[in-house]
Amino acid sequence: MSLLKLLPLLPVLVVVLAAATGRLRALGALLRHCHAVLLNDKSHARWLAGLLSGILPPVVWTLSFKMARRLPDEWRPTIHTKLLPQLEAALLSFQGVLLFTVALVPLALLLRARSATRSPLAYLVLLFPAWLKVLNYVALNTTWDAFQDVLAWIFYGCLHFASPFLMGWWAWAWCPPGAAIAFGWCLGLQNFTGLCIHLLFPNAAPWYADTYPPTVIPDYSFPGSAAGLVRFDKVFGSHLYTHAFAASPVVFGALPSLHAATATCLSFFVARYGGTWGLVFALVYCSGMFWSTQYEHHHYAIDLVAGTALSAAYFALIAHFVLRRIDAKHERERSTRGIDRLFCRPSPWASAYSQLPAHVLGEDEEVGVPHLLFSKESSDWDLELVKQRPALRTMLSPVDEKDDYEPSSGPSSRSGSTSGASSSSGRTGRSGSFTSGSEA
Structure with a gap:
């Protein structure tokens, strides 16, 4: 029997090995993750339409x-x-x-x-x-x-x-x-x-x-x-x-x-x-x-x-x-590529800190907050806080004990302020604003 004839039996072999080693749940999680990666938040009909339009x-x-x-x-x-x-x-x-x-x-x-x-x-x-x-x-x-x-x-x-x-x-x-x-x-x-x-x-x-x-x-x-x-x-x-x-x-x-x-x-x-x-x-x-x-x-x-x-x-x-x-x-x-979603990585553009003013980066090297982007306004030195599209989280994504993403306290805690800045950048919408330390 040639190797080509054995290829259809490969999925069966994988399932048997997973069952023998007690990894069926992990295998199911992996398959669901790959399914989510392929769909990329699309319906099956929309995903199939995109595939057919390409071929x-x-x-x-x-x-x-x-x-x-x-x-x-x-x-x-x-x-x-x-x-x-x-x-x-x-x-x-x-x-x-x-x-x-x-x-x-x-x-x-x-x-x-x-x-x-x-x-x-x-x-x-x-x-x-x-x-x-x-x-x-x-x-x-x-x-x-x-x-x-x-x-x-x-x-x-x-x-x-x-x-x-x-x-x-x-x-x-x-x-x-x-x-x-x-x-x-x-x-x-x-x-x-x-x-x-x-x-x-x-x-x-x-x-x-x-x-x-x-x-x-x-x-x-x-x-x-x-x-x-x-x-x-x-x-x-x-x-x-x-x-x-x-x-x-x-x-x-x-x-x-x-x-x-x-x-x-x-x-x-x-x-x-x-x-x-x-x-x-x-x-x-x-x-x-x-x-x-x-x-x-x-x-x-x-x-x-x-x-x-x-x-x-x-x-x-x-x-x-x-x-x-x-x-x-x-x-x-800040959309993700297939390889990013497969390995639960953020978009390549998720850390576009080059848009920050150089002197701001020099004052605070920790200005980059996960899933946040700071961009300089053209009128003054105010910074606009823009929430990015969150990275795809699946059953394979690591779960932290404490979520570090807290826009209401993250930037203000670094600047030492607990009142004005935190109240103005709360969870009231997709974007907010805060002022730099000199203006505060």
């Missing part, structure tokens, strides 16, 4: 891809077999790399100008042409071996199909609420656009030139080819990719590369919300995917450029119209 665009693209085989051949345009090799030769020449780099200068300047920190990392985009040239050389000027075949399969044949699901969970856990849905729309829209380009402007992949002589005129009855993935099938003694690519509904869909577009889309989100390590992951993952597509002879370098440009265009639109609002709402409402 709808990728599902529409997938179904459209499957239905493409039903298009009549007389509706389809002529297949191009020589255009992409010529464009790649021009792009990767010395003059092509130089001109491409110069053409990216305005984009690099725009990215740096739009950056909140004016980071010089925006100039890394100028290395894209040279980076593409290096990956092309490494992929095509090498001797095939089992290690590279398996490594290319991991990127091209495995991670490409698993990455949207993994990215959806990562976005739910580490990004602001709503970012996972935005990722689904960005991925679905760009891939659907790429599919339309495949159907309206069909181009042959490198494997076609490896299989057929230049005199052969292709038509839509030609089967697809797994190309370099055939070597992976030989290593593991299977025919999975050989049969899958032979039955592909879109055989001549080289430009743009949706492998490159998907990897770039994922990398944009990880780099935006993953910090420095997210940027490192994005560079490594895109490098591996771009190398594998050319090593497997599934795409030309020009296909990768087109896929990257397509993904960048849609991400720019999503970031401008959707992600900016999501980020602003996340900061304003």
Whole structure:
């Protein structure tokens, strides 16, 4: 019996072990906690609606891809077999790399100008042409071996199909609420656009030139080819990719590369919300995917450029119209991410003490009260006490013997006052005000 057949028995095994060790109540508490974390104070219907809205665009693209085989051949345009090799030769020449780099200068300047920190990392985009040239050389000027075949399969044949699901969970856990849905729309829209380009402007992949002589005129009855993935099938003694690519509904869909577009889309989100390590992951993952597509002879370098440009265009639109609002709402409402709720942590913005005046922080280092935010008014030095959205408390949350959150006495006790300040900042509403020590 294979390990895959044992996977459905895993929940049963967990329950049996919990019962044997007397941990059934703890297991039930854990399951209820995970259920509350997923819902995030939403009803089941609203949670399901959000999930469906995020997966709808990728599902529409997938179904459209499957239905493409039903298009009549007389509706389809002529297949191009020589255009992409010529464009790649021009792009990767010395003059092509130089001109491409110069053409990216305005984009690099725009990215740096739009950056909140004016980071010089925006100039890394100028290395894209040279980076593409290096990956092309490494992929095509090498001797095939089992290690590279398996490594290319991991990127091209495995991670490409698993990455949207993994990215959806990562976005739910580490990004602001709503970012996972935005990722689904960005991925679905760009891939659907790429599919339309495949159907309206069909181009042959490198494997076609490896299989057929230049005199052969292709038509839509030609089967697809797994190309370099055939070597992976030989290593593991299977025919999975050989049969899958032979039955592909879109055989001549080289430009743009949706492998490159998907990897770039994922990398944009990880780099935006993953910090420095997210940027490192994005560079490594895109490098591996771009190398594998050319090593497997599934795409030309020009296909990768087109896929990257397509993904960048849609991400720019999503970031401008959707992600900016999501980020602003996340900061304003101090909402929690999935990972915060799972481990009962406060929002990343729950301790935004940078909004306090510097001299106030210097006078009282303990001004930060749990679940409170102090913000400076523009008119004077009065401080407004704003109650934050409380962190999610579940049966797994630690219970303190004494609750430290007492707005009526917390700030005033630090200043030594017991009358005026405490009465003005009582539990009369969501916000109150108190004056600094000098004004009192």
